[in-house]
Amino acid sequence: MTRIVVTEYISVDGVVEAPSGTEPFERVGWIDHFTRGPEGDRFKFDETMASDALLFGRRTYDGFAPVWPHVEGEFAERFNSLPKYVVSSTLKDPEWNNTTVLRGDVVEEVTRLKERHQGDIVVHGSPQLAQTLIEHDLVDELRLMVYPVIVGAGKRLFADTTSVKTLRLAETATFGDGVHVLIYRPVTG
Amino acid sequence: MRKVIVNEFVSLDGVSQAPGGADEDPSGGFGHGGWHMRYMEDELARRWAVGSIVEAGGFLLGRRTYEIFAAYWPHASEEEQVIAQPLNTKPKHVASTTRVDPLDWRNSTVLRGDVGEAVAALKADDGGDLHVIGSTELVRSLIEHDLVDEFRLMIDPVMLGGGKRIFREDGLLRPLRLVDCQTTSSGALLATYAPNA
Numbered sequence: 001m002t003r004i005v006v007t008e009y010i011s012v013d014g015v016v017e018a019p020s021g022t023e024p025f026e027r028v029g030w031i032d033h034f035t036r037g038p039e040g041d042r043f044k045f046d047e048t049m050a051s052d053a054l055l056f057g058r059r060t061y062d063g064f065a066p067v068w069p070h071v072e073g074e075f076a077e078r079f080n081s082l083p084k085y086v087v088s089s090t091l092k093d094p095e096w097n098n099t100t101v102l103r104g105d106v107v108e109e110v111t112r113l114k115e116r117h118q119g120d121i122v123v124h125g126s127p128q129l130a131q132t133l134i135e136h137d138l139v140d141e142l143r144l145m146v147y148p149v150i151v152g153a154g155k156r157l158f159a160d161t162t163s164v165k166t167l168r169l170a171e172t173a174t175f176g177d178g179v180h181v182l183i184y185r186p187v188t189g
Numbered sequence: 190m191r192k193v194i195v196n197e198f199v200s201l202d203g204v205s206q207a208p209g210g211a212d213e214d215p216s217g218g219f220g221h222g223g224w225h226m227r228y229m230e231d232e233l234a235r236r237w238a239v240g241s242i243v244e245a246g247g248f249l250l251g252r253r254t255y256e257i258f259a260a261y262w263p264h265a266s267e268e269e270q271v272i273a274q275p276l277n278t279k280p281k282h283v284a285s286t287t288r289v290d291p292l293d294w295r296n297s298t299v300l301r302g303d304v305g306e307a308v309a310a311l312k313a314d315d316g317g318d319l320h321v322i323g324s325t326e327l328v329r330s331l332i333e334h335d336l337v338d339e340f341r342l343m344i345d346p347v348m349l350g351g352g353k354r355i356f357r358e359d360g361l362l363r364p365l366r367l368v369d370c371q372t373t374s375s376g377a378l379l380a381t382y383a384p385n386a
Contacts, residue, residue: 012340012365012382013356014203027362034364134348148367148382150332152360158202161350164221167201169346169376178367182378184201184346 002114003140004055006123006130007047008157010144016127017154019147023063025154031147037176040145045075047143052119053083055110057126061086064124065096085113085121087129107136131159137186142167146180192318192338193249193308195328196241197355198225199344204352205325213257219352228345231373241341242275246317249300249308249331251324252285258322259294282311282319284327305334312336328355332363339368339383346376 009019009031018025020032036043056064061084068080084099087109091101102109110133113121120141123130133139171183198208207213208225215222229235250258258276265273281297284304292299300307308331311319321328331337332355368381 012342013360030362148365148385150356150360150363150365152356152362153358156203156358158348161348164224164350165348167346167348167376169372169378172370172372172378174367174370178365180367180370180380 002052002117003120004110004114004123004133004138005051005120005141005143006133006139007143008125008130008145010146010157011149011151012146013150013152014156014158015151015154016125016157017151021063021067027151027154030149030151033149034147034177034179036145036179039173040175040179040181043145043173043175043181047122048075048078048082050120051078051082051122052117053085053113053121054079055113055121055123055126055129056084056086057129058086058088058091059128060125061088061091061094061096061099065094065099069096083117085109106132107138110138127155127157130157134158134165135161137165140185141170142184144180144182144184146182148178148180191246191312191314191316193312193321193331193336194241194245194318194339194341195321195331195337195355196238196341197323197328197343198228199342199355200224200347200349200352201344202348202350203354203356204349205323205355206352208323214253214353217352221349221352224347224349225343225345228343228373228375228377231375231377233371234343234373234375234377234379237341237343237371237379239271241320242272242322244318245275245279245320247280247282247319248276249282249284249311249319249321249324249327251327252283252288253326254323255281255283255285255288255292255294255297259292259297263294280316282307284324284330304330305336308334308336325353325355329357332356333360335384337384339381340365342378342380342382344378344380
């Protein structure tokens with residue numbers, strides 16, 4: 001079954017902006033204060049090995065595209081070779097290998113994508129896109145790696161929605177320095 | 190030193206407004222009051238919520254939460270006495286810019302002067318841990334003054350899509366420590382965090 005999986009590094013106060021890396025955010029790297037341990041690494045590794053495609057918002061894509069092609073190792077190889085989709089009305093000639101730009105209506109484009117793929121289409125970061133997918137009930141699984149920190153500023157994952165969305169807590173685990181993995185699925189019907 | 194322990198019912202998207210009932214706090218057009226109650230149908234959740242109230246030395250409440258509680262708990266039913274009795278009898282300290290003493294609910298007093306200073310002074314007194322329940326605005330102020338020693342969050346598996354939150358969007362970065370976490374049969378998390386100073 002094809003699923004849209006949204007996977008996020010998130011703080012206790014719901015911030016998802018620039019958890020690590022070099023983005024121009026004053027508090028960039030707030031997950032770097034903690035270790036998620038070998039099980040946490042394994043979780044992220046398995047996630048990417050099991051992905052069938054990656055779906056990005058424009059900003060997260062722009063953050064990843066210049067970096068990942070230069071990373072080596074099994075994880076990066078997989079990440080770089082997977083089909084990538086980026087939602088953007090302006091991006092032309094994307095340079096990252098195997099990227100397709102989705103220019104149309106997000107909901108229609110994503111619905112079509114789900115017909116094209118067999119496994120998990122995984123969204124990393126991309127809060128604005130994630131909010132649109134949540135609003136339109138297009139998220140089949142929400143994976144939160146909750147770091148024990150109040151970031152205090154920055155983009156949050158959750159925005160206003162037009163209705164209440166009831167979820168089911170499918171799995172939990174705690175890794176490393178109190179890094180909490182929560183897996184939610186929508187309650188349907 | 191008494192600890193300040195913040196107890197909150199929170200949705201997955203971080204909303205703490207009106208967990209208990211429709212009329213609790215409809216401000217800002219909030220239409221989902223009472224969202225939390227279905228998740229209390231669980232023995233572990235009940236014990237967790239009752240535990241904080243029973244073990245508290247006293248309570249710190251914001252004005253709104255105080256008024257909701259003061260109107261309800263003195264008239265609580267027989268089966269609610271396990272919560273009502275400690276709430277009605279233990280000292281309650283109320284942060285308010287509009288109310289003055291005497292307050293009508295038994296053993297309640299208004300915090301005088303600056304909230305940060307008043308709570309810091311209370312922490313230095315004897316009398317057991319001070320528990321905050323609800324009181325989103327007060328919680329924001331306590332976080333800002335680094336006065337919170339523990340967060341006990343019951344995080345329900347629901348996204349409400351808007352409402353009052355306990356975490357500001359313009360605060361400092363504060364590392365925490367995950368002290369404990371349990372899962373209820375209704376899929377809520379009982380997560381305890383402490384500041385990691």
